Amino acid sequence: MLTVDYRRLGVTPGDRLLDLGCGAGRHAYAAMRLGARVVAYDLDTSEIKDTAVLMASLAPDCPAGASGSAVNGDARYLPFPDSSFDRVIAAEVLEHIPADSTVLAELARVLRPGGTIAVSVPRFGPELANWALSDEYHSIPGGHIRIYRGSVLEGRVRDAGLTVTGRGYAHGIHSPYWWLRCAVGVKNDTHPLVRAYHQVLVWDIERRPVVSEVTRLADAATTPFIGKSMVVYAAASPGGDRG
Numbered sequence: 001m002l003t004v005d006y007r008r009l010g011v012t013p014g015d016r017l018l019d020l021g022c023g024a025g026r027h028a029y030a031a032m033r034l035g036a037r038v039v040a041y042d043l044d045t046s047e048i049k050d051t052a053v054l055m056a057s058l059a060p061d062c063p064a065g066a067s068g069s070a071v072n073g074d075a076r077y078l079p080f081p082d083s084s085f086d087r088v089i090a091a092e093v094l095e096h097i098p099a100d101s102t103v104l105a106e107l108a109r110v111l112r113p114g115g116t117i118a119v120s121v122p123r124f125g126p127e128l129a130n131w132a133l134s135d136e137y138h139s140i141p142g143g144h145i146r147i148y149r150g151s152v153l154e155g156r157v158r159d160a161g162l163t164v165t166g167r168g169y170a171h172g173i174h175s176p177y178w179w180l181r182c183a184v185g186v187k188n189d190t191h192p193l194v195r196a197y198h199q200v201l202v203w204d205i206e207r208r209p210v211v212s213e214v215t216r217l218a219d220a221a222t223t224p225f226i227g228k229s230m231v232v233y234a235a236a237s238p239g240g241d242r243g
Contacts, residue, residue, distance in 0.1 A: 021093035025051035035063035133182035172222030
């Protein structure tokens, strides 16, 4: 289940790609399958260990030249030289970090001239509904600390010296699931309706016949209006001028 559209990001075989805040590694694995040389980066040591193991197991089935490594560290202080990457992904990361402008500046620094970046965050409308339904949703340690309007996120991307090239949305059928979770209790994953909805999402991810066809149509119809994630695409100046 990818949030970022790799066609819009421009991922090609041999690209050096940074997946910041990789979590379980879904974007990293998909980039490896396209032949990219991927660095999965996260603050969570347990996530990084699991991601490293799975990347190693996937490598033999990826195109020649593809690779994957996992690095533990702080998004505010990236341990990479300037212009290290052709592509950068920061999916559902900035809403957790107080110093979001610092992180964007670091991402711009490690992106090569002419390289591209995709930054995704929870979309304003669906996220606002979650906050209204549940204080627990956004008050837990490590939770979401802000809600972005599209214009605000694009402004911060530009302030980092990058050129915004477009905006997209993803995961329309996931927003009602989180509204339901917030309504019955964020941690109440045993509620019958929550369990049933979650099972449908799992079937969709696994691409079950019939169910997947229905959910894909539903997702395509709802994403423009209530897509849970907003993605801003941007590029570094070909001449290396960060503004």
